[in-house]
Amino acid sequence: MDLPANPSPTPDKAIREAQDAFVAAWGQMAGAWGISRTMAEVHALLFVTGQALNTDEVMERLQISRGNASMSLRALLEWGIVSKAHKRGDRKEYFQAEQDVWAMFRAIVRERLKREVEPLIAQLHEIRDLTGVKQKGKTAGDLAHLAEHNDRLDELVDFFVTVDQLGQRFASPQGRGLRVAAKMLAKIS
Amino acid sequence: MDLPANPSPTPDKAIREAQDAFVAAWGQMAGAWGISRTMAEVHALLFVTGQALNTDEVMERLQISRGNASMSLRALLEWGIVSKAHKRGDRKEYFQAEQDVWAMFRAIVRERLKREVEPLIAQLHEIRDLTGVKQKGKTAGDLAHLAEHNDRLDELVDFFVTVDQLGQRFASPQGRGLRVAAKMLAKIS
DNA sequence: GGAAAGTTTCAAAATTTTTTGAAAGCAATG
DNA sequence: CATTGCTTTCAAAAAATTTTGAAACTTTCC
Structure with missing residues (x-):
């Protein structure tokens, strides 16, 4: 040799x-x-x-x-x-x-949404339901507490739903993906 | 009691x-x-x-x-x-x-950029420099290898620099932050 | 169909990370 | 300025995660 x-x-x-x-x-x-x-x-x-x-x-x-x-x-x-x-x-x-860096990160985002964000949203919905529907027979103080608690959870759910939707849209395997988003965002500001 | x-x-x-x-x-x-x-x-x-x-x-x-x-x-x-x-x-x-969910995640993004992304970019630059500047006295095969290797790293650095810039822009404590970005993105596409 | 080559599984071992709790450090109060 | 109440530190213990490697399994080839 x-x-x-x-x-x-x-x-x-x-x-x-x-x-x-x-x-x-x-x-x-x-x-x-x-x-x-x-x-x-x-x-x-x-x-x-x-x-x-x-x-x-x-x-x-x-x-x-x-x-x-x-x-x-x-x-x-x-x-x-x-x-x-x-x-x-x-x-x-x-x-x-995968050699295409953007495709690689699209896959990662997709998978993390599926593994982390979506199960969390489901759990948050369940938790939200614990203090959910009817609000009667409570003292004024109780009611205020309850309302604040529910508002907090609702805000959080909204946040994750938004993240999930955005993620889905830009990380889908077909989509032109983050690249387009990134360039777009870079111009605005 | x-x-x-x-x-x-x-x-x-x-x-x-x-x-x-x-x-x-x-x-x-x-x-x-x-x-x-x-x-x-x-x-x-x-x-x-x-x-x-x-x-x-x-x-x-x-x-x-x-x-x-x-x-x-x-x-x-x-x-x-x-x-x-x-x-x-x-x-x-x-x-x-912090009770504002968006402010909370802006802080998290800011911190992760600082702790994870930026040090990684610095390391990647160092690594890129190992195969950096001059390209002479190489066989054709060697040259091709080197070029491919460098291209891969350059793409990756580009990616993280873009992520960092976007992150900075939308996670800055002042910025209207992700919320604006999110709403904007939601409308497009 | 059986031997050979390759791959996966999984219980045990090694390693890493997290948690504890007691001691040291600090700061306010009388 | 010493006592007391509160917070931080950090070495050791506990817990969780990762890695190993040999056995079991699967596939391919003759």
Whole structure:
């Protein structure tokens, strides 16, 4: 095996370093986003290499166990920001990250609305119903309390419903998405 | 101590139940938002009661330790969604939650930009510089790799810079904020 | 249909995060 | 200025989350 004579301060090494640094940086964000460090690192690796990698390559590069790699990859598939690929003459499954940054974040927004915002709205509706309909036989003080409580919850529900609607509109897979929104908003102000 | 004769299916009890349910629901979201369950619960309690409470009241109602209550309250102050209050003739400190839902989320967005997005942008710039300027003495293959890598990072930086700018504009404490943006966006499309 | 290659599962172990509570620190009051 | 009431700190304990790795499962190929 002969190494290709690399004439200059090897650029591949620089890329590799940059990739590693990116994986680490992306991994640090994981906590703040409510996912595990490894899952973020696996995504970072697939994104930053731009290649389809198989489980063994991911394990090797990130030094993680097979189980962890498998679970992380599966979770990323569920988020819709990584997809499967197959290579001719290779029985292994390969995984590649969505490369379009805006499409990637549309998928993330969509998924977070579905997982976090919408269930919360449902719960808030239930909670709102606890103090809901009839308001009779209360003292003046009680009534005022109740009204304030209900107003607070109503405001909150309104907020999340608005967020959900906006999110839906701009994160839908079809939509031109956030990009359009962003440019639009940037002009106004 | 005589209890006030409460003539009807006590509304206070319903409110109390609703408050507890809200605290629990809000607490569940904590994980997804990268904060601790207790911190979210303390915020939920202050928000949903709408009152200024002192540390002991918070401890008592949520059944948490003094240290935990103190740390959670302090963190909420740092997020800018809870403020201190004082009561005449009482040496204790009281804490009250921002009651305007939109103001509350503007503060959260502002803080997350500062804590998460902006440091990430700085890191991404550093990483980008690793493969930065000159591109000479490379094979064709190397050059292509490098260009692709740099393009990927540039796209990502662009994305976060856009998010940051938009966020700044709409989450600024002065700004009419997200509310305006939301209504505007709702009309378009 | 069975051997081989690859993937998923999951209980236990490791790690990280959160919580506790007692001690130290501060500040108001008499 | 010392006592008392309140708040913060932080090391240790508890709890929650993440990771491992070997066994079970699935798929492909001959």
